[in-house]
Amino acid sequence: MQKNKKIKKKWHIKWKSFFVFFGVFGIFFFAFFYIKNLPIRNIYITGNTILSDNDIILAANIKNYPKIMKYSSNTLKKAISTLDLVEEVTVKKSLVGKVTIAIKEAKVLFYNRSNGSYVLSNGKETAEGDFLGVPFLVNLVPDSFYERLIQELSKVELSSLSLISEIEYSPSKSGDIIIDDTRFLLRMNDGNLVYINLINMDRLDMYAATYSALPQTEKGILELDSDNGNVYFHLKEA
Numbered sequence: 001m002q003k004n005k006k007i008k009k010k011w012h013i014k015w016k017s018f019f020v021f022f023g024v025f026g027i028f029f030f031a032f033f034y035i036k037n038l039p040i041r042n043i044y045i046t047g048n049t050i051l052s053d054n055d056i057i058l059a060a061n062i063k064n065y066p067k068i069m070k071y072s073s074n075t076l077k078k079a080i081s082t083l084d085l086v087e088e089v090t091v092k093k094s095l096v097g098k099v100t101i102a103i104k105e106a107k108v109l110f111y112n113r114s115n116g117s118y119v120l121s122n123g124k125e126t127a128e129g130d131f132l133g134v135p136f137l138v139n140l141v142p143d144s145f146y147e148r149l150i151q152e153l154s155k156v157e158l159s160s161l162s163l164i165s166e167i168e169y170s171p172s173k174s175g176d177i178i179i180d181d182t183r184f185l186l187r188m189n190d191g192n193l194v195y196i197n198l199i200n201m202d203r204l205d206m207y208a209a210t211y212s213a214l215p216q217t218e219k220g221i222l223e224l225d226s227d228n229g230n231v232y233f234h235l236k237e238a
Contacts, residue, residue: 044099047104048105084120119137136165148182155201183197
């Protein structure tokens, strides 16, 4: 009888593939280690004119230049958005340690004398700061119209808002009958009065051009609340 012969298998290690695998693994490992421990090296902030860079950096909690992976872009965005004057913010991070923050600031619409706060285009109110050239809301506005007032004024150019001295809620009446409960009286810095309602608030951007075409000898009242799109001007009563 023939004895069973043991067959020995030879293992052939493909050294080239072995080194390629560990080389790729090593690259990924060191890349991960690099990114995980990479500190923030540069912070670039754009779009802010009222808020200082330091205000934004403190809100984001990155004053001490922590590791770039410590906070996600979304976390930084939420932190910065807590600032009253921030309307929109985007945050981008790069693999060289650069953080870019783009800010869109809210517009300061008016100062509400009733509660002593500045009202912003993002719907927030703040008692902090001292903003020049901001109109004063001098009386109470019903809640049903107050939010709409903010929304409509948010669409008006800042250059037009700066022409207004005071905003007064002033519904138009015929005797005891209210004709338009969305009307406001604006006292302008140039001495004129403007009547306007919520649906036509965007006409404020026409004020400068409209008034420049009118006689400049005396101050008067400009009615911009007409439903037919016409503009009416008449002199103030003596």
